[in-house]
Amino acid sequence: MSLNKNNLRIAAVFVLFLLIGSQTVSAQVGWPATTKQTKPWARWWWEGSAVNKKDLTWNMESYHKAGLGGMEITPIYGVKGRENEFIQYLSPQWVDMLKYTLQEAKRLNMGIDLANATGWPFGGPWVSNEDASKELFWKNYELKGGDKLTEPVVFIQQPLVRADGVAPKITDLVEPISSNKNLQLMALDQVRFEKRIPLITLMAYDDKGKTLNLTDKVDADGKLNWTAPAGNWKLYALFQGWHGKMVERAAPGGEGYVIDHFSKPALEHYLNRFDEAFKDQNVSTIRAYFNDSYEVDDARGQSNLTPGFFEEFFKRRGYDLREHLPALFGNDDKEINARILCDYRQTISDLLLDNFTKPWHEWAKAKGALIRNQSHGSPSNILDLYAAIDIPETEGDDILRFKFATSAAHVMNKPLASSESATWLNDHFLSSLGDVKQAIDKYFIGGVNHIFYHGISYSPKDAKWPGWLFYAAVHFNQTNPFWNDFSTLNQYITNCQSFLQQGRPNNDVLVYYPLFDSFSESGKNGLLKHYDAMKPDFKGTGFELSTEEMLKKGYTFDFISDKQIWALQSNGNVITTGGNNYKTILLPDCEYIPIETFNKLMDMARLGATAIVYKNMPNDVPGYARLNERRKKLKDLLATLSFTKGSNGVQTAVTGKGRVLIAENMSALLNAAGVRRESMTDAGLQFVRRTYKTGNSYFVANQSEKSVDGWVNLSVDAASVVIFNPMTKKYGLAKSHKQTDGQTLVFLQLHPGESCILQTSPLKINAANYTYYQLTGKPVEIKGNWAVQFTEGGPTLPKTLYLNELKSWTDLAGEELKAFSGTGSYTIRFKKPKQAAMAWQLDLGKVYENAEVYLNGNKLATLIGPQYTVTILSGQLRTVNELQVKVANLMVNRIIDMDKKNIPYRIFYNTNFQSHSAGSKGPDGLFTAINWVPKLSGLVGPVTLSAIKYLKVK
Known part of the structure; x- marks a missing residue:
C-alpha cells in the first residue's frame, strides 16, 4: 500500500458488529497486517560499492529472513585488499548493481531507499568550484579624510588540509580534487588551496552614519581608486572564499567538494549527474531518496555565503545588508547588532529551505519517489525543513530532540517519521539486542514510527x-552472535509499528518554537548557529523548561514554527492543522515573535481558541526592517488583552470567543486550558498516544527500574481496553474501569524494560480476557548437571562442558572460552515441582546476552532482556523434563582476542573506529580492545521456577 493511500485509509484493528439493542459489540481482535513498511529498515552501507549479484542476493535473503522490510543504500569508503572490486559511483556498472538490487527487493517484497550521495553531505567529483560551499571572509581598513588606501584590497585564502585518513601536504594535491590519486586512503575532510579569492563588496562608513559602496572603485589588482572625504572612515571588504568541505566517508567515485546548499543552480547541477546516470534506466521502484544530516560545518569555518546573497537578502528582508556590515559583525549598537544578525540568519534559513530542500523534493517527486531527510544540524528553522519533506528523520537518544522531526510529521499530516536508530549505544561490539530494544522504545515514545537501523x-x-564493518556501532551484521535472534527484535518492532503507523497522532498542545530568540543572540563560533536539539541554544530557556516539565508529567505536545502557525485553523476551541486537532498553543517565555505570528494567534483566540503563555508575554518583534511599524502593531495587540487574576496564579484575558492565559506554573496553566495529563508517568511509564475512528491507542513502556503492577489512569473515555504484548504477540481484553470524569482506569503488569500497546474503544468489547498472573510460593531452583555444548561461533568451538554450578563461561578454565563469541547450548533434566499450580514462571536469572528457551524439544521463546522470564502452563510440564537454553553472547570477546593477537579486522579505508569508552583508545587515538577483559557470557542464573496463578483483579 502506498504512503498516500496509507494516509487516507486507516486500517481498523477492531472489526465491530453491533448487536441489536445492545451497547456491547462482538470484536474480531487481532494485530494489524504486517507490511514491508511496518517492518524495521536499515541503512545499508556498500563499502567501496564492491558488490556483486551473488552476494547481493545472499545478503538480501538473510535480511528478509531476519525480518527487515527494506534497506537504504549508502555507498561508503572501501575495504583494503578489495580495490579491484570497487565500482565507481553512478557508473553504468554501479547502476546495473542498483537495478539488480531493486529487482531482488521486488522478489523479496522489500523496499529500497537510496542516499543521494556517497557518505554525507551531498557532493562529489562533479561539484565544481562554482557549485561548492562558500565561506565569507572580510578585512577592515580605517582612513581619515584626504587619505588613500595604500594596501591592495586583496584576500589570499590560506591553504588547509583536514583528513580522516592519511593527510597529505597541500602542495601534494592538485585541482580538481578528483584528479588526485589515493583519495580513499587520504579520506579528505576539508581542502582549501592557497589562492586569491574574489572581492564581492567594499563598503565605507563614516562616523556620521554616511555609507558608500566603493566596490566599483577597486581595479583588477585590488587598488582602491578613492580618496576619503572629510571625516573618519571604516572600510569593510568582503570576499567570497571556498569553505572546502569534502564529502565525508566518500565511496570510490564520490570523493569531492560538498555543494553550496544555499544555491539552487548548485543543487540542480548536482542532481543532473543522477539524471544522466539513470537516463533510460528503470529505477522507478526506489521508494525514497535520502539525505543525511547537514554536517557541512563540522569543519573549520562555516559555509555561510552564496553568490547573489545580498540580492536575496534585499528581496526577502527589504533593505540592503551592505549598508549595515558593522552591525553584522557586532560592531554597532548592541540592539542593532542583534537585529541585523537575526535577519542574516533568517535569510540563510530561507535559502536552505527554498534553494535546497524544496527543489530536491520536487526533483524526487518528478521521479515518483519520496524524500527522507535529517534536517537537524542545519543553520535553519529545522521545523520548516522537516515540514517540506515526506519522511522527517531524527537520531540520537533525547525524546525532545526526536520531537523536532516527529512534530513536523504530526503538524503537516505526514504518515511516517523515521529514525537513524542505535548509532552509538555503547563502544564497539558491546551493545546487545536488549540495549537496542530500549533505545527503540524511546524513539516510539518520541513519535517515531519508521525505524531505520544504523546499520548493516x-x-x-x-x-x-x-566481515565488513562500518565504524559507527552497533554492528548489525550476520557475523554478530545476536544475528540468529535478530528476528525477535524485528518482529517486536513490526508489531509496534503496525499500530504506530495507523491512525493519527493525538497530542493536545502546540508549542511555539522560539527560534527568533536564538537568531537574535550573538554567536560564539561564527555568524551562524546550527539547530539540532534543545542544547546548547535553548538550554535553560522557557522552551526547554516547559517542554521538559510537560514530558515528565505526561502532557502531550508537538512543536510548531511560525510558518506552520500561519496555516492553522480554529474550529471553535479546537486548533486544527493538517487534519490533527489540538486543545491549545503555548508561547514558552519567548522575547521575540513576528507580528504575523502573534496576529494569527489573536485571530484564533477571537474565534474561540485558547492560547497559553508560560511566565512572560513576548514583548518585541525580531529583525530590523520596518521596526517601528511592526513594534507598534504588536504593542497595540498586547494592549487589547486585559488580564484578571484567577486561582493557582493563572491570569486570564478574554478576547472574542477565546482566551489567553498566562502563569508561571505549567501544570496550573495547562489545567486551566482544559488539558489533561496522562498520570501514568508518575509510575515511571512513558507513552505515545494515537487516535482512530474506533478509539485510541497507546504505546506504553516501562523505562523505570520498578515493576508496575496495578491500576493506571488513561485520560481518554473508554468502555473497553485491549492489551497487546508486542514481544509475545499475546493480547486480550484488559481489566478496565470507566470513571465518571471521562477518564479510564486499566490494570497493567509491566516489568522494567517491558512495553505494551493499549487499544481503547468507546463501546463495550466482547472478547477473550487478557491474563494477569501472580507469583505464589517460593521459587524452586533448577539444579543439577548442566551440559554446555558450543554450537556455533569462534575463533574455535570449545569442547562440551558439564557444570554443577552456572557461571559465565569466561570464568571457566581455558583461553578458548575467554576468546569465544557465539552460542552455547545449556541442557538439564529436572523433575516437575510437587507444588500444584496452574502455570509456572521460568526465570533464567542473569543471561549474557540472548536466550532461546526450549522445553522438552518445543521452543517457548527467544528472550533478549532485560527480563529473562517465560510462562509455562502446568500441562506443558512432564514428570521429568528437559530444559535447553541456547545463549548467544556478544562479539566483543573474539575482538579482544584478535586485538591481543594483532589479527587485523579494521581493514577499511577511512576506518575511523572511534573510541567511546575508557580504556579503548590506542596509540593512534582510535579504538582498540586490547586492554579489555573478556565480558561475561552465557547463562549465569540462578534458573528458577515459580508457581503462578491467575490474578483476579478487583
Missing part, C-alpha cells in the same frame, strides 16, 4: 570474520 554493511559471504 554489505559483506560477502566468504569474508573472514567479522
Whole structure:
C-alpha cells in the first residue's frame, strides 16, 4: 500500500458488529497486517560499492529472513585488499548493481531507499568550484579624510588540509580534487588551496552614519581608486572564499567538494549527474531518496555565503545588508547588532529551505519517489525543513530532540517519521539486542514510527570474520552472535509499528518554537548557529523548561514554527492543522515573535481558541526592517488583552470567543486550558498516544527500574481496553474501569524494560480476557548437571562442558572460552515441582546476552532482556523434563582476542573506529580492545521456577 493511500485509509484493528439493542459489540481482535513498511529498515552501507549479484542476493535473503522490510543504500569508503572490486559511483556498472538490487527487493517484497550521495553531505567529483560551499571572509581598513588606501584590497585564502585518513601536504594535491590519486586512503575532510579569492563588496562608513559602496572603485589588482572625504572612515571588504568541505566517508567515485546548499543552480547541477546516470534506466521502484544530516560545518569555518546573497537578502528582508556590515559583525549598537544578525540568519534559513530542500523534493517527486531527510544540524528553522519533506528523520537518544522531526510529521499530516536508530549505544561490539530494544522504545515514545537501523554493511559471504564493518556501532551484521535472534527484535518492532503507523497522532498542545530568540543572540563560533536539539541554544530557556516539565508529567505536545502557525485553523476551541486537532498553543517565555505570528494567534483566540503563555508575554518583534511599524502593531495587540487574576496564579484575558492565559506554573496553566495529563508517568511509564475512528491507542513502556503492577489512569473515555504484548504477540481484553470524569482506569503488569500497546474503544468489547498472573510460593531452583555444548561461533568451538554450578563461561578454565563469541547450548533434566499450580514462571536469572528457551524439544521463546522470564502452563510440564537454553553472547570477546593477537579486522579505508569508552583508545587515538577483559557470557542464573496463578483483579 502506498504512503498516500496509507494516509487516507486507516486500517481498523477492531472489526465491530453491533448487536441489536445492545451497547456491547462482538470484536474480531487481532494485530494489524504486517507490511514491508511496518517492518524495521536499515541503512545499508556498500563499502567501496564492491558488490556483486551473488552476494547481493545472499545478503538480501538473510535480511528478509531476519525480518527487515527494506534497506537504504549508502555507498561508503572501501575495504583494503578489495580495490579491484570497487565500482565507481553512478557508473553504468554501479547502476546495473542498483537495478539488480531493486529487482531482488521486488522478489523479496522489500523496499529500497537510496542516499543521494556517497557518505554525507551531498557532493562529489562533479561539484565544481562554482557549485561548492562558500565561506565569507572580510578585512577592515580605517582612513581619515584626504587619505588613500595604500594596501591592495586583496584576500589570499590560506591553504588547509583536514583528513580522516592519511593527510597529505597541500602542495601534494592538485585541482580538481578528483584528479588526485589515493583519495580513499587520504579520506579528505576539508581542502582549501592557497589562492586569491574574489572581492564581492567594499563598503565605507563614516562616523556620521554616511555609507558608500566603493566596490566599483577597486581595479583588477585590488587598488582602491578613492580618496576619503572629510571625516573618519571604516572600510569593510568582503570576499567570497571556498569553505572546502569534502564529502565525508566518500565511496570510490564520490570523493569531492560538498555543494553550496544555499544555491539552487548548485543543487540542480548536482542532481543532473543522477539524471544522466539513470537516463533510460528503470529505477522507478526506489521508494525514497535520502539525505543525511547537514554536517557541512563540522569543519573549520562555516559555509555561510552564496553568490547573489545580498540580492536575496534585499528581496526577502527589504533593505540592503551592505549598508549595515558593522552591525553584522557586532560592531554597532548592541540592539542593532542583534537585529541585523537575526535577519542574516533568517535569510540563510530561507535559502536552505527554498534553494535546497524544496527543489530536491520536487526533483524526487518528478521521479515518483519520496524524500527522507535529517534536517537537524542545519543553520535553519529545522521545523520548516522537516515540514517540506515526506519522511522527517531524527537520531540520537533525547525524546525532545526526536520531537523536532516527529512534530513536523504530526503538524503537516505526514504518515511516517523515521529514525537513524542505535548509532552509538555503547563502544564497539558491546551493545546487545536488549540495549537496542530500549533505545527503540524511546524513539516510539518520541513519535517515531519508521525505524531505520544504523546499520548493516554489505559483506560477502566468504569474508573472514567479522566481515565488513562500518565504524559507527552497533554492528548489525550476520557475523554478530545476536544475528540468529535478530528476528525477535524485528518482529517486536513490526508489531509496534503496525499500530504506530495507523491512525493519527493525538497530542493536545502546540508549542511555539522560539527560534527568533536564538537568531537574535550573538554567536560564539561564527555568524551562524546550527539547530539540532534543545542544547546548547535553548538550554535553560522557557522552551526547554516547559517542554521538559510537560514530558515528565505526561502532557502531550508537538512543536510548531511560525510558518506552520500561519496555516492553522480554529474550529471553535479546537486548533486544527493538517487534519490533527489540538486543545491549545503555548508561547514558552519567548522575547521575540513576528507580528504575523502573534496576529494569527489573536485571530484564533477571537474565534474561540485558547492560547497559553508560560511566565512572560513576548514583548518585541525580531529583525530590523520596518521596526517601528511592526513594534507598534504588536504593542497595540498586547494592549487589547486585559488580564484578571484567577486561582493557582493563572491570569486570564478574554478576547472574542477565546482566551489567553498566562502563569508561571505549567501544570496550573495547562489545567486551566482544559488539558489533561496522562498520570501514568508518575509510575515511571512513558507513552505515545494515537487516535482512530474506533478509539485510541497507546504505546506504553516501562523505562523505570520498578515493576508496575496495578491500576493506571488513561485520560481518554473508554468502555473497553485491549492489551497487546508486542514481544509475545499475546493480547486480550484488559481489566478496565470507566470513571465518571471521562477518564479510564486499566490494570497493567509491566516489568522494567517491558512495553505494551493499549487499544481503547468507546463501546463495550466482547472478547477473550487478557491474563494477569501472580507469583505464589517460593521459587524452586533448577539444579543439577548442566551440559554446555558450543554450537556455533569462534575463533574455535570449545569442547562440551558439564557444570554443577552456572557461571559465565569466561570464568571457566581455558583461553578458548575467554576468546569465544557465539552460542552455547545449556541442557538439564529436572523433575516437575510437587507444588500444584496452574502455570509456572521460568526465570533464567542473569543471561549474557540472548536466550532461546526450549522445553522438552518445543521452543517457548527467544528472550533478549532485560527480563529473562517465560510462562509455562502446568500441562506443558512432564514428570521429568528437559530444559535447553541456547545463549548467544556478544562479539566483543573474539575482538579482544584478535586485538591481543594483532589479527587485523579494521581493514577499511577511512576506518575511523572511534573510541567511546575508557580504556579503548590506542596509540593512534582510535579504538582498540586490547586492554579489555573478556565480558561475561552465557547463562549465569540462578534458573528458577515459580508457581503462578491467575490474578483476579478487583
